[in-house]
Each structure stands twice: as C-alpha cells, then as structure tokens.
Amino acid sequence: MDEVIERGPVPVGTRTPDEAATMAPVDEPEWAAPDRGATDGPIARSVPLAPWASPVESMLAPTRLPVPLRPMTMSDLLDGSFAVIKARPRTVFAIAAAILIPFHLVGAFLQHGVTGFSLSTGFNQQGTTTASTTTQIGALLLAYVGVALVTLAPFFLGGALGKLVSAWYAGSDLSAGDALRAAGRRAPALIGAYLVLLPLKALGLMMCGVGVIPVVTLFAITAPAITIEGLGPITGAQRSWRLVSRRFWPCVAVIVVASIGAYVLNTIFSTVPQVLTSLLPAPFDWLGRGLIEAAVSMVVTTALVSVAVLLYLDLRIRTEGLDLELEAADAFDPHG
Numbered sequence: 001m002d003e004v005i006e007r008g009p010v011p012v013g014t015r016t017p018d019e020a021a022t023m024a025p026v027d028e029p030e031w032a033a034p035d036r037g038a039t040d041g042p043i044a045r046s047v048p049l050a051p052w053a054s055p056v057e058s059m060l061a062p063t064r065l066p067v068p069l070r071p072m073t074m075s076d077l078l079d080g081s082f083a084v085i086k087a088r089p090r091t092v093f094a095i096a097a098a099i100l101i102p103f104h105l106v107g108a109f110l111q112h113g114v115t116g117f118s119l120s121t122g123f124n125q126q127g128t129t130t131a132s133t134t135t136q137i138g139a140l141l142l143a144y145v146g147v148a149l150v151t152l153a154p155f156f157l158g159g160a161l162g163k164l165v166s167a168w169y170a171g172s173d174l175s176a177g178d179a180l181r182a183a184g185r186r187a188p189a190l191i192g193a194y195l196v197l198l199p200l201k202a203l204g205l206m207m208c209g210v211g212v213i214p215v216v217t218l219f220a221i222t223a224p225a226i227t228i229e230g231l232g233p234i235t236g237a238q239r240s241w242r243l244v245s246r247r248f249w250p251c252v253a254v255i256v257v258a259s260i261g262a263y264v265l266n267t268i269f270s271t272v273p274q275v276l277t278s279l280l281p282a283p284f285d286w287l288g289r290g291l292i293e294a295a296v297s298m299v300v301t302t303a304l305v306s307v308a309v310l311l312y313l314d315l316r317i318r319t320e321g322l323d324l325e326l327e328a329a330d331a332f333d334p335h336g
Contacts, residue, residue, distance in 0.1 A: 112289075270296045
C-alpha cells in the first residue's frame with residue numbers, strides 16, 4: 001500500500017508541483033508596443049489619424065516612414081526623398097511612370113520639329129528648322145508647349161506622391177491607382193495653379209534666372225497642399241506661400257541644393273543617351289529621347305518632388321504641430 005504524504009494546507013495563490021506542470025504557460029506573444037529600435041525605421045500607425053486617410057485605406061499594410069515624424073533637417077529631407085522611393089518602390093515607380101512617360105513622349109513629339117531644342121535648352125536656345133519663317137515660328141511655339149507639358153508633369157507627380165506619403169504618416173497606405181485617382185480629381189486645381197504660377201516663374205527666368213529662386217521656393221509645396229488638403233489653385237498657392245514664408249531661408253537652402261543635385265544627376269544620366277538617340281532615324285529619334293528623359297525623370301524628378309512633399313510635412317510639423325496632432329489622435333483613438 002502506497003504511503004500517503006501529508007502536504008498540509010496549500011497557501012493561497014500558490015500551486016502544487018502537479019498543478020504547475022499541467023498549467024505550464026503557452027508560448028504566445030504578449031500584446032505590446034513594437035520596439036522601434038529593433039527595426040530598420042519607424043513604422044506607420046495602422047489606424048487612420050487624419051481626414052485624408054479613410055478606414056478602407058487603413059486596412060492596407062502600414063509602411064515604414066521615410067523620415068520619423070519630427071522636425072526634419074536638410075539631411076533628413078534630401079535622404080528622405082530617396083527613402084520615399086525605397087519605402088514602396090513598385091508603387092512609387094508605377095505612379096511616376098503613369099505620369100511622366102505620357103508627358104515626356106508628347107513633349108518630345110512637339111519638340112522634334114526644332115533641331116537642338118529640348119527641355120534643358122528650350123529656354124536659352126531657339127533651335128533651327130529648315131522650313132519657312134512661318135513654319136519655323138509654329139514649330140517653336142509647339143516646342144515651347146512641349147516644354148510646358150514636361151514642366152507640368154511634376155505638379156501631378158507632387159499631387160499623387162503627396163497623397164501617398166501623407167497616407168503613410170496618417171497610418172494607412174494607398175495603391176498607385178488610388179494616388180493617381182486622387183491627383184486626377186484635383187487635376188483642374190493643379191493645372192490652374194500651374195497656369196497662375198507660370199508667368200511668375202517666366203518673369204523670374206528673365207531676371208537672369210535669379211528671380212526664379214524665391215518664386216520656386218515660395219510655391220514649392222503647392223501641389224502637395226492642393227491634393228492633401230483639397231484646395232483650389234489660388235488657395236493652394238496661398239497655402240504654400242504662408243507655410244514657406246515662415247521659414248523662407250531654410251526652405252531656399254533646401255530647394256537650391258535639391259535642384260542642383262537633380263540638375264547634375266539629370267545631366268549625367270541623360271546626355272549620352274540623348275546624343276545616341278539623335279542619330280536614329282525618325283520617328284525613333286524623338287521617341288527614344290522621350291523615353292530616356294522619362295526614365296531619368298522617374299528617379300531624379302521623383303526624388304526632387306519627394307523633397308517638396310517632405311518639406312510640406314516638415315513645415316506643418318514646425319508651424320502647426322502636425323506631429324503632436326497625429327500622436328494625440330493615436331493616443332485617444334478608441335481602436336488604438
């Protein structure tokens with residue numbers, strides 16, 4: 001007969017060895033905030049925290065933020081422009097291709113009637129044609145229309161990327177189609193703002209190019225403001241003026257450095273291919289030039305436009321406390 005061992009009363013809150021063995025903890029992760037220090041970068045919140053992020057959009061997987069939600073330095077803005085591309089390369093390049101390729105192809109077609117005319121020389125070189133004076137003037141006018149179309153493309157790209165990147169910071173994500181449709185809905189406002197600002201930029205170019213720097217700086221974030229906040233052409237330009245004017249000289253430094261970098265990269269990547277395509281017979285000459293310019297712009301222009309989008313967010317963080325607003329919405333969100 002087995003010996004019975006008296007254990008005595010078991011204290012409250014303790015378990016016998018047998019009970020402890022049968023109630024061993026299961027290896028399940030605990031609910032806890034993610035350790036951001038162990039990741040490659042900050043992760044966007046998974047709940048909508050702003051008017052431009054709908055509940056449907058927030059169901060998409062959150063992405064890593066190009067730059068943490070805080071006041072950004074020049075290094076943050078310049079490096080963050082390429083971080084925008086790396087965050088969602090397929091989405092960003094799909095948006096850039098859908099906008100830049102058609103604009104550049106049409107622009108190259110309109111410019112092909114003038115020898116020596118391109119986006120980089122159109123404003124300081126008249127080019128030549130072998131036709132009569134009337135035909136020559138018509139060809140030059142079409143070439144300038146082509147330049148105008150190519151310079152309009154960054155407006156649409158800024159609107160689409162502004163919608164995409166702002167969704168990331170609001171805690172959601174967008175597909176390329178969603179961002180393109182958002183820019184398309186604001187197309188009249190984007191075109192209107194471009195036409196309103198075009199005379200000011202042309203006047204700045206006439207002043208030996210120096211006058212264009214303050215104009216470009218003051219209205220650099222017009223396109224993101226229009227699509228993100230749903231503004232009209234005039235109010236979008238005014239919104240950009242108000243935000244930039246509060247930090248004018250730092251914004252001038254960012255725009256100048258980013259523009260110089262974009263010019264250098266564009267020259268390096270496009271000069272040789274453009275020379276080679278000029279040797280091709282028509283219509284492959286202008287077609288190849290348009291495709292090459294679009295391919296280069298998909299990287300260079302996208303990065304330059306991303307600087308403007310991040311600058312818009314930085315100015316709102318510095319002057320309006322956008323980061324505190326989003327963090328407060330996150331803290332008090334009932335689903336957070």
